[in-house]
Every structure is written in structure tokens, then in C-alpha cells.
Amino acid sequence: MCARTAGLRGRTVLVLEHNRRIGKKILISGGGRCNFTNLHAGPENYLSNNPHFCRSSLSRYPASQFIELVQQHNIAYYEKTLGQLFCRTSSREIVDLLRTECRGTGVQLNTECAIERIERTDRFHLQTNRGPVECESLIVATGALSFPKLGATDFGYRIAEQFNVPIIEPRPGLVPLVPRLADGRHWPFGDLSGNSLDCIASAGGQSFRENLLFTHHGLSGPAILQVSNYCAPGESFTLNLLPEQSPKALLEDARTQRLDAARWLEAWFPRRVASALGEQFAPAKPLSQLKQSERDQLVEHLCDWALIAADTGGYAKAEVTVGGVDTAALSSKTMECRTVPGLYFIGEVVDVTGWLGGYNFQWAWASGHAAGEVI
Ligand SMILES: Cc1cc2nc3c(=O)[nH]c(=O)nc-3n(C[C@H](O)[C@H](O)[C@H](O)COP(=O)(O)OP(=O)(O)OC[C@H]3O[C@@H](n4cnc5c(N)ncnc54)[C@H](O)[C@@H]3O)c2cc1C
Numbered sequence: 153m154c155a156r157t158a159g160l161r162g163r164t165v166l167v168l169e170h171n172r173r174i175g176k177k178i179l180i181s182g183g184g185r186c187n188f189t190n191l192h193a194g195p196e197n198y199l200s201n202n203p204h205f206c207r208s209s210l211s212r213y214p215a216s217q218f219i220e221l222v223q224q225h226n227i228a229y230y231e232k233t234l235g236q237l238f239c240r241t242s243s244r245e246i247v248d249l250l251r252t253e254c255r256g257t258g259v260q261l262n263t264e265c266a267i268e269r270i271e272r273t274d275r276f277h278l279q280t281n282r283g284p285v286e287c288e289s290l291i292v293a294t295g296a297l298s299f300p301k302l303g304a305t306d307f308g309y310r311i312a313e314q315f316n317v318p319i320i321e322p323r324p325g326l327v328p329l330v331p332r333l334a335d336g337r338h339w340p341f342g343d344l345s346g347n348s349l350d351c352i353a354s355a356g357g358q359s360f361r362e363n364l365l366f367t368h369h370g371l372s373g374p375a376i377l378q379v380s381n382y383c384a385p386g387e388s389f390t391l392n393l394l395p396e397q398s399p400k401a402l403l404e405d406a407r408t409q410r411l412d413a414a415r416w417l418e419a420w421f422p423r424r425v426a427s428a429l430g431e432q433f434a435p436a437k438p439l440s441q442l443k444q445s446e447r448d449q450l451v452e453h454l455c456d457w458a459l460i461a462a463d464t465g466g467y468a469k470a471e472v473t474v475g476g477v478d479t480a481a482l483s484s485k486t487m488e489c490r491t492v493p494g495l496y497f498i499g500e501v502v503d504v505t506g507w508l509g510g511y512n513f514q515w516a517w518a519s520g521h522a523a524g525e526v527i
Pocket residue numbers: 168169170171174175176177178180181182183186187188189265266267293294295296298299302303304305307308470471472498499500501509510511512513514516
């Protein structure tokens with residue numbers, strides 16, 4: 153996006169990509185259909201040490217602009233849910249769009265290109281396996297650490313370090329969680345793997361109503377991926393497993409129930425889930441015979457279940473990296489480094505992380521566009 157925007161302004165642009173092909177993450181994204189933007193993308197959908205940083209780029213290149221480009225290229229798309237736009241046919245169409253746009257503006261793409269050294273005088277001098285490159289502006293769009301099997305590296309962070317640009321400690325984001333119970337016990341629900349539930353997951357002041365998925369090691373599904381951005385390992389998150397029920401009404405019902413918790417929960421959950429949750433959350437007795445404090449605890453587990461995010465699925469399973477190049481070091485208008493004129497960071501390498509749902513690509517397009525307008 154950055155290359156194409158600069159190319160449109162008549163700049164001479166060279167893209168250096170170490171993979172054999174460009175846009176590998178785009179290709180596998182959105183289950184092969186690329187959730188390329190979100191109709192509602194705004195600063196409130198992003199995390200960063202400076203939550204206002206993304207405002208400028210996003211407002212100058214909103215979702216509607218990328219949608220216009222998608223329409224110009226006759227790419228069929230649809231809204232899946234919550235403003236999330238997907239290609240109807242294949243992610244490949246988005247890669248083709250970018251390639252065609254770049255070709256049209258004379259951008260040169262050098263793939264299988266490894267950058268060995270970067271030096272700076274009044275210009276940047278790069279040593280690559282395909283020979284030396286010299287440039288006025290150097291734009292770092294290397295992405296971050298997620299999905300190393302697709303070519304993700306820490307190269308962007310190493311460039312930042314070389315030029316003394318600070319980095320906010322990175323960690324996996326949009327990632328499955330390995331929870332621990334609040335009393336410190338290991339996750340006892342591995343057998344529920346494959347079951348999915350509607351829930352509200354909350355952490356760090358944010359709540360998401362989406363599905364969670366039980367896995368062999370813990371929890372995944374959109375609700376969990378979303379909340380993982382807001383809780384680092386060791387921090388807590390909560391789940392409301394019955395978002396349509398009021399705790400007060402549940403307590404009232406439980407007070408006179410002859411069923412035990414496992415049977416009672418079958419009204420809302422598949423039998424295996426009801427039985428596993430019931431066993432963990434209450435003694436095996438008719439609910440009417442439980443102490444009030446035991447009924448309180450049962451309902452609290454159902455509606456406000458506090459868990460610790462003991463671990464995550466790591467970068468191998470993380471769709472994004474939270475943290476990255478500190479936005480305090482960059483101009484929010486141009487993405488240029490304040491202390492190193494001519495050096496720019498865009499996209500995921502920067503400490504701006506979007507929610508699940510097309511927000512991360514929108515940030516990549518918008519920040520790339522911002523830099524492309526000025527280099
Ligand atoms: C499985 C998966 C699914 C996703 N689905 C979605 C989705 O549907 N919607 C959404 O909004 N976001 C999605 N994301 C997140 C999204 O892909 C990223 O946020 C986005 O691609 C970031 O764009 P970027 O250009 O900053 O980095 P990247 O897309 O990671 O591109 C960086 C490029 O730099 C190259 N590179 C890295 N190091 C070097 C080096 N040393 N030398 C030369 N080249 C190098 C890489 O090979 C890569 O081509 C998904 C991520 C994953 C992992």
C-alpha cells in the first residue's frame with residue numbers, strides 16, 4: 153500500500169521481500185478469504201501505549217477508501233458479521249490487487265531478497281544478497297513475530313534497535329489462552345475440546361460478546377482471541393457463560409431446584425459441557441440443598457468466572473503481535489522516526505494492534521498510505 157501510494161506520486165520505489173512471494177499472510181488470512189477491513193474501524197478498536205496515535209492515519213485512509221479500491225478491481229466481497237468484510241472468492245484477489253496497483257505505478261518488487269546490512273549517511277545504504285541499494289527513505293514494513301512459518305522475523309525490531317528507536321515489549325496477540333483457575337489449579341476442561349459457546353469475555357476494561365471454543369490445552373475462538381490482546385500472561389480475564397441470563401434470576405431459580413448443577417445446566421449447555429461445569433462449580437447435590445454461599449459461587453462462576461491467563465499459544469498461533477516500535481518515537485501523520493529523518497515504520501511492526509475482524513489490515517493500509525503520501 154505504501155509502495156503504491158508513493159508510486160502514484162511519481163516516486164521511484166523498490167520493495168525488498170525475503171519470501172519467494174509477496175503477501176503470504178494475506179493469502180492465509182480470514183481462512184483464505186482475507187477479512188480485508190472492517191466497516192466500523194476506528195481508534196477505539198486498537199491498543200497501543202498511545203491509543204490516539206492511530207487516529208490520524210485511520211481518518212485519512214478509512215475503510216471506505218480500501219473498499220473503493222476493492223470495488224475498482226471488481227473483487228466480490230461480503231459482510232460476514234460485525235462489519236467484517238471478506239472476499240467472496242479468495243484472498244489471492246487482494247494480493248493481486250496490490251501487485252496490479254504497484255505494477256501500474258512502476259514499483260519494482262524484488263523477492264527472495266535478504267537484507268544483510270543497513271548504513272546511513274545522508275541516504276540509506278543497504279547491502280542485500282542481490283546487490284547494494286541506496287535510497288532517500290527507508291520504510292520498514294516487516295510485520296512482527298506472529299506466524300514465523302510465513303516468514304515473520306524480528307528484523308523490524310533489530311532495525312529499530314540499530315537506530316536507537318525504543319520498542320514496547322512485544323507479546324503474542326489474538327492468540328488462544330491456556331487458563332488456570334483462580335485458585336491456581338490447572339485447566340480441567342481439556343475433555344471439552346471442540347465445544348463452542350456464546351459468551352462475554354472481558355479483560356482490561358474491554359468486553360467482547362462472541363463465541364469461545366474449548367481446546368485440548370485451554371480456550372480459543374473469537375471471544376478469547378479478542379480478550380487475549382488485553383491480558384498478558386499472569387493477568388486475569390472473566391467469562392460470562394450465560395450472557396442472556398440475569399444472575400439474580402439464576403439464583404432465584406437455583407434456590408428451589410431439585411436438580412444438581414450438572415443437570416440444571418443442561419437447560420443452556422450441551423450435556424458434556426453442563427456436566428463438566430456442574431462438577432467443577434458445585435457439590436453434587438440438588439441445588440436447593442446447597443448452602444447459599446455455594447449457590448452464590450455457582451452463579452458467579454457462570455456469570456463472572458475469573459480466570460488467569462497462565463500462558464498463550466505463542467507466536468506460532470498468534471494472529472498479531474501486541475507491542476512493537478514505540479509510537480512516541482514516530483510522527484502519527486507520516487510514520488517517520490522523529491530522531492532519524494527518512495526512516496519510517498508502518499503496519500504491525502509498530503505498537504498499534506487491532507481487534508480481530510479486519511482491523512489489523514486496515515491499520516496496515518492506513519499507516520502504509522500515510523507514509524506513502526510523504527516519502
Ligand atoms: C493466520 C493469520 C490470519 C490473519 N487474518 C487476518 C484477517 O483476516 N484480517 C486482518 O485484518 N488481519 C489478519 N491477520 C493479521 C494481518 O495479517 C497482519 O496484521 C498484517 O499482515 C500486517 O501487515 P504488515 O504489512 O505490517 O506485515 P506482514 O503482512 O507480516 O508483511 C511483512 C512482510 O515483510 C517480510 N519480511 C519480514 N522480515 C523480512 C526481512 N528480514 N527481509 C525481507 N522481508 C522481510 C515478510 O516476509 C512479509 O512479507 C492475520 C494474521 C495471521 C497470522
